[in-house]
Amino acid sequence: MYEVKIISEFSAAHHLRHFRGKCENLHGHNWKVEVVVRGSCLDESGMLIDFGVVKQITREILGGLDHRYLNDLPAFKERNPSSENIAEHLFEGLSERINNDHRWVYCVSAWESKDACATYWNDRR
């Protein structure tokens, strides 16, 4: 098996509903996002997938979150913009564009600060 990982970033504002504490108030984070792709076959250039392709797709999806108020976005109208839900949202968008018969998005982690991170994956594959 092979694994490719890229790291990207975005900045946004949010508040957490149904949460007692400082995070129920409007505030912002500089999220760091890790995307892990796995697979068992390499292409003719010896790559599972070009880092640049994963970075570009990730940047395009993060463009929809960057410098936005996350609670206003359709993706977070019904579910809180927690790091868990952000990771799941990114996982779904990335999987649509990256997965094929030979490779798949294995997990996505959203680091809200240097010491707090949430990861989403599923075992459906």
Ligand SMILES: Nc1nc2c(c(=O)[nH]1)N=C([C@H](O)[C@H](O)COP(=O)(O)OP(=O)(O)OP(=O)(O)O)CN2
């Ligand atoms: N499991 C999760 N817990 C929390 C989330 C989350 O997305 N998933 N989010 C928050 C808030 O967004 C909050 O802004 C960050 O909380 P926290 O790390 O506790 O606060 P600080 O960055 O100020 O860290 P300190 O260690 O307290 O200084 C909360 N929890």
Ligand SMILES: [Zn+2]
């Ligand atoms: Zn927060």
